[in-house]
Amino acid sequence: xxxxxGLFQEQTLKLTMTKELSQxxxxxxxxxxxxxxxxxxxxxxxxxxxxxxxxxFDIPRKKTSNTSSQSKQHNWLENIGxxxxxxxxxxxxxxxxxxxxxxxxxxxDHLIENIDNNGYLHFEAxxxxxxxxxxxxxITKCVEIIQNLDPxxxxxxxxxxxxxxxxxxxxxxxxxxxxxxxxxxxxxxxKSWKALAKILNVKPKEIQQIFDHIQLLEPxxxxxxxxxxxxxxxxxxxxxxxxxxxxxxxxxxxxxKLSFNVQYEQDLSNVDDEKVSAFVREKGLQWGWIIKSLEQxxxxxxxxTKQIILRQxxxxxxxxxxLKPLTMREVAEVVGCHESTVSRAVKGKYVQTPFGLVEMKVxxxxxxxxxxxxxxxxxxxxxxxQQMINEEDKASPLSDxxxxxxxxxxxxxxxxxxxxxxxxxxxxxxxxxxxxRYD
Numbered sequence: 001x002x003x004x005x006g007l008f009q010e011q012t013l014k015l016t017m018t019k020e021l022s023q024x025x026x027x028x029x030x031x032x033x034x035x036x037x038x039x040x041x042x043x044x045x046x047x048x049x050x051x052x053x054x055x056x057f058d059i060p061r062k063k064t065s066n067t068s069s070q071s072k073q074h075n076w077l078e079n080i081g082x083x084x085x086x087x088x089x090x091x092x093x094x095x096x097x098x099x100x101x102x103x104x105x106x107x108x109d110h111l112i113e114n115i116d117n118n119g120y121l122h123f124e125a126x127x128x129x130x131x132x133x134x135x136x137x138x139i140t141k142c143v144e145i146i147q148n149l150d151p152x153x154x155x156x157x158x159x160x161x162x163x164x165x166x167x168x169x170x171x172x173x174x175x176x177x178x179x180x181x182x183x184x185x186x187x188x189x190x191k192s193w194k195a196l197a198k199i200l201n202v203k204p205k206e207i208q209q210i211f212d213h214i215q216l217l218e219p220x221x222x223x224x225x226x227x228x229x230x231x232x233x234x235x236x237x238x239x240x241x242x243x244x245x246x247x248x249x250x251x252x253x254x255x256x257k258l259s260f261n262v263q264y265e266q267d268l269s270n271v272d273d274e275k276v277s278a279f280v281r282e283k284g285l286q287w288g289w290i291i292k293s294l295e296q297x298x299x300x301x302x303x304x305t306k307q308i309i310l311r312q313x314x315x316x317x318x319x320x321x322x323l324k325p326l327t328m329r330e331v332a333e334v335v336g337c338h339e340s341t342v343s344r345a346v347k348g349k350y351v352q353t354p355f356g357l358v359e360m361k362v363x364x365x366x367x368x369x370x371x372x373x374x375x376x377x378x379x380x381x382x383x384x385x386q387q388m389i390n391e392e393d394k395a396s397p398l399s400d401x402x403x404x405x406x407x408x409x410x411x412x413x414x415x416x417x418x419x420x421x422x423x424x425x426x427x428x429x430x431x432x433x434x435x436x437r438y439d
Contacts, residue, residue, distance in 0.1 A: 023289055024297070027293045028296070028297050028300060028344045030297075031349065032234040032236055032251075032350075033234065035255075036255065036256070042290060046287065047261060047264050048260060048265055048280075048287050049260070049286075050258070050259045050261050051257070051258060052259065086225055087117070087119065087154075088112055088115070090150075090225060091112045091154065094150065095108055095149075100145065103138075104138070104142055107128060107138065107142045108145055110128065111128070111142060111143065112146065115146075115154065117222055117223065117226040118220040118221070118223055119153060119220060120156055120157065120162070121155045121157050143155060151222065152165065152169050153165050156221075160181060160182075160185045162221065167181060167217075176200070177210045177213060177214070180196065180210060181214070184196055184199065188211070190434075191211075193207045204438040207438070234251065235351060235352040236250070236301060236360075237251060237305050237349070237351045238251050239316065239352065241354060250298050250301065250302065251352070258294075268280045300341065301349070304331055304342055304345045304346065304360075305360075307331045307334055307335060308351075308360070311331075312326065316353060316355075320379065322380075323365060323380055324377055325365055325377040326363060326364050326365065328342040328364055331364075346363075346364070365378045365379045382423050384407060384411060384413075385407075385420065386427055389435070392435075394436070395437055396436075397435040398432060399432045400421050400424070404417050
């Protein structure tokens with residue numbers, strides 16, 4: 001067959017990632033806080049977009065001609081606390097009262113600057129020697145000065161040293177506890193009670209008692225001075241029970257109201273300048289994209305949430321233990337979108353339910369086989385594992401195989417020992433050998 005070069009027409013279908021589609025996808029995966037930030041940024045660079053802030057926390061103020069009443073009304077401002085004390089300032093205030101030399105004070109002050117938020121000291125000895133012309137012995141003395149300050153354990157260079165300092169500062173010192181932390185910390189941390197008891201020629205019960213005491217110590221002595229900014233979660237969806245049915249609604253109380261600045265558009269449209277006209281057209285199109293994308297985001301969230309209500313009705317009646325297996329693919333097929341769209345829709349979103357604030361991804365969990373007609377969700381299995389371990393005999397904790405047997409016998413749930421170990425790790429639960437108590 002002879003082949004010749006030529007021009008041919010061919011009709012194909014393909015999806016092009018337009019700017020509008022890209023923006024719709026971007027807005028869908030935004031959390032409430034991210035969406036608020038995005039809208040404010042848009043309002044700054046697009047003069048046609050106006051934002052009217054929602055103010056759910058406005059404090060009502062009564063009109064009064066009484067001056068004293070007015071002053072009382074605004075006294076709530078005085079109740080706002082000042083800036084909390086920082087760890088550096090707290091330590092330095094104690095150093096000022098100590099009878100130490102100027103060079104020691106300078107070195108100590110420098111070392112304090114190298115203490116992290118947890119109260120641990122990090123520095124290079126050679127750098128301090130070169131900077132201040134001191135000896136290694138001088139540095140050791142300065143470190144000891146810091147470690148005698150409040151809070152107890154500050155200035156330690158490891159968790160082991162931090163715990164040891166606290167034990168040494170106790171009014172009634174425990175010699176065995178100090179020996180264990182100083183010389184056998186690794187065995188102690190691994191909860192190798194039997195091996196440690198044999199080495200020290202004591203009963204495992206005594207090691208257990210020391211462990212209980214160590215649990216009362218503070219491994220991060222500086223954290224009480226580290227104040228993080230509180231983050232508030234705004235629910236995207238509110239689910240309420242009305243007339244015996246659960247209904248979902250977008251939470252719009254905390255979102256600003258968007259409006260189109262008609263007057264600004266008219267003023268700019270009257271300007272006889274092609275660049276100005278192009279600018280107005282561009283910003284007008286952007287306004288249209290935003291409104292359309294926000295509406296699409298709203299409808300997608302509602303569609304996904306309605307399917308969650310339909311599939312997880314028992315949760316809204318009985319709570320977390322009643323969650324059923326549900327995948328994003330199942331929801332996507334019913335809603336009529338791609339699985340990735342459902343994934344974006346639930347990412348970072350929260351739902352206000354009769355049982356409190358719940359992250360949307362909680363409603364999706366894999367299915368585990370059972371010997372009954374209904375499958376069990378992984379969330380349900382984790383809850384049962386947690387419950388059984390909470391109720392176990394600590395002197396004879398349940399092994400992973402025992403948990404497998406109990407789940408099969410009592411709940412008709414079939415899981416492997418490897419799955420139990422994986423879920424236990426996800427729950428932060430130690431193995432049975434490390435949960436054993438010798439009381």
